[in-house]
Amino acid sequence: MSSRVPLSVLDLAPVDRRSAPGRGARETLAASVELARAAERHGYRRVWYAEHHSMASIASSAPAVLVAHVAAHTSTIRLGAGGVMLPNHAPLTIAEQFGTLAAAHPGRIDLGLGRAPGSDGATSAALRRDPSAADTFPDDVLELQDLLAGTPRPDGVRAVPLALDDDGLPVPLYVLGSSLFGARLAAALGLPYAFASHFAPDALEQAMDLYRREFTPNGRPGALEAPHAIAAINVFAADDDATAREHALAARRQRAVALFGRSLRRGALPGGLDSADDAAFDAAADALLDAGASVHVEAMMRLAAVGTPDAVVAQLDAFAARVGADELITAHGAPTPQTRVRSVELVGSAVGSALAA
Structure with missing residues (x-):
């Protein structure tokens, strides 16, 4: 049994409701480090963190800061946002943040982009978010793409610091989504696409088909020559x-x-x-x-691989084949930091053992 596509991890950075006051976020950050270390040891490709705001149960409100913290405690695994909700931010701000991360950790930083607010209406207002900001998402992605490539804006403003990877490319961009909009945009821009099927699975197959069918290489900085489609799935692996x-x-x-x-x-x-x-x-x-x-x-969680390691790997293989994914991002949802790390380790070991067989 072997996984035919690379596996990655989405760390939802959950805060344990049983934590003592003032300690929950600190414990979550420590747990995120341990989860990334486990993923690094067991051959996962990347770990991503999603931007959420005003949610006491989630500690990933500042993905760039979380990436910097985890990167300082790991060595090789790629880390990134999965994703930054771009309408909450000026493209220049995100280019500066992730350009700084890439300078500090070359060849290890990803930037996934979403257009949802990651919050409710009151929180969006507190973020000074323009209610119409989602309408300019495609233009903002293009501006960010140019800034990360070192191209100055028409007014001469450029992103500093900026670091290119070993191939001379900017921080890799990924379009995230749970609808056909993101799939169509990623295809038009020649960017990789990641579908949030771990919580919004309904349009997965249609979006993946549309992305592959409409994908167009365009020669822009960081664009791909061929489509790269990522699907997310919940994973619950245990010893029994x-x-x-x-x-x-x-x-x-x-x-x-x-x-x-x-x-x-x-x-x-x-x-x-x-x-x-x-x-x-x-x-x-x-x-x-x-x-x-x-x-x-x-309905939200219907896409899940549950069971012992070999059973989970078989389910992941079948899922990837069914939806035509080039990579899976696994959301390990066990209830404690220790059981989440164990789930990551079990699946990684099962894949590694199969590949070595």
């Missing part, structure tokens, strides 16, 4: 099936609370959702699922 299924259930509970818990905390399910006691939390989360949240959660 029962444990893997327990981890998948824990992830569904967490997702139900994240999606629907806030509106019900003042209603019929007040106590357990905020409890540090596992039994109370699980009971409240199960009540949410039974009340209808399961329909939404199961």
